[in-house]
Amino acid sequence: MEFKNIVEERWATKHFDGKKIDEDKIEQIKEMIRLSPSALNLQPWKIKIIADENLKEKLSAASMDQPQIKSCSHLLVFCANSDLEGNADRVINNLKTSGIPEENIQFLKSVLNNFLSMLPGEAGICEAQQNAFIPAITAIYAAKSLGIDSCPMQGFNPAAYSEILELPDTLVPTIIVPLGYAADKPMPKVRFPKEEIFF
Numbered sequence: 001m002e003f004k005n006i007v008e009e010r011w012a013t014k015h016f017d018g019k020k021i022d023e024d025k026i027e028q029i030k031e032m033i034r035l036s037p038s039a040l041n042l043q044p045w046k047i048k049i050i051a052d053e054n055l056k057e058k059l060s061a062a063s064m065d066q067p068q069i070k071s072c073s074h075l076l077v078f079c080a081n082s083d084l085e086g087n088a089d090r091v092i093n094n095l096k097t098s099g100i101p102e103e104n105i106q107f108l109k110s111v112l113n114n115f116l117s118m119l120p121g122e123a124g125i126c127e128a129q130q131n132a133f134i135p136a137i138t139a140i141y142a143a144k145s146l147g148i149d150s151c152p153m154q155g156f157n158p159a160a161y162s163e164i165l166e167l168p169d170t171l172v173p174t175i176i177v178p179l180g181y182a183a184d185k186p187m188p189k190v191r192f193p194k195e196e197i198f199f
């Protein structure tokens with residue numbers, strides 16, 4: 001599928017038909033998500049994938065009973081990972097085994113340290129949350145490229161999700177993306193005209 005068609009034909013699905021997505025396709029979507037870009041390659045996210053019906057039932061109640069949660073095949077919960085220092089260490093360690101020259105690694109390390117020093121406390125969480133949207137967007141287009149429908153969603157209670165999923169404090173549920181096969185039809189695309197967007 002051409003990327004142009006993927007963009008034009010994706011819509012925010014409200015109801016899924018309950019059919020399960022093949023695990024092979026889920027793995028392909030996971031790999032495309034994994035390649036998402038992030039600031040300084042910190043990849044400050046963890047993504048919980050839920051296919052269990054009981055868990056979806058509980059999460060539905062924490063998502064304003066929106067029908068996507070129970071009817072989807074897989075629910076992706078994109079959590080911002082506020083442990084930026086931990087991720088920075090992991091990125092540097094991965095670079096050490098990648099064949100990149102040591103001086104380049106040391107330069108990146110100093111850039112990373114400088115970057116992190118500007119993001120204390122809440123600012124770090126905010127940075128991680130901004131980044132967590134990027135793999136979620138990858139997910140919706142990756143899914144569409146495989147014939148799978150989706151809906152980006154923020155209509156849920158992050159605190160309730162944390163409790164139900166027993167998440168550590170470092171992870172903040174930020175955006176969810178149910179995946180499946182649509183049982184609804186797209187509405188017309190209503191967008192501002194180009195002249196009002198680009199200047």
Ligand SMILES: Cc1cc2nc3c(=O)[nH]c(=O)nc-3n(C[C@H](O)[C@H](O)[C@H](O)COP(=O)(O)O)c2cc1C
Binds near residue numbers: 011013
């Ligand atoms: C950050 C974000 C949060 C959203 N939250 C919800 C939601 O909670 N429930 C829902 O049905 N749609 C949700 N949507 C879908 C939007 O309503 C939808 O993308 C928009 O109306 C444009 O329609 P389209 O995606 O079908 O073109 C959300 C979209 C985004 C990007």
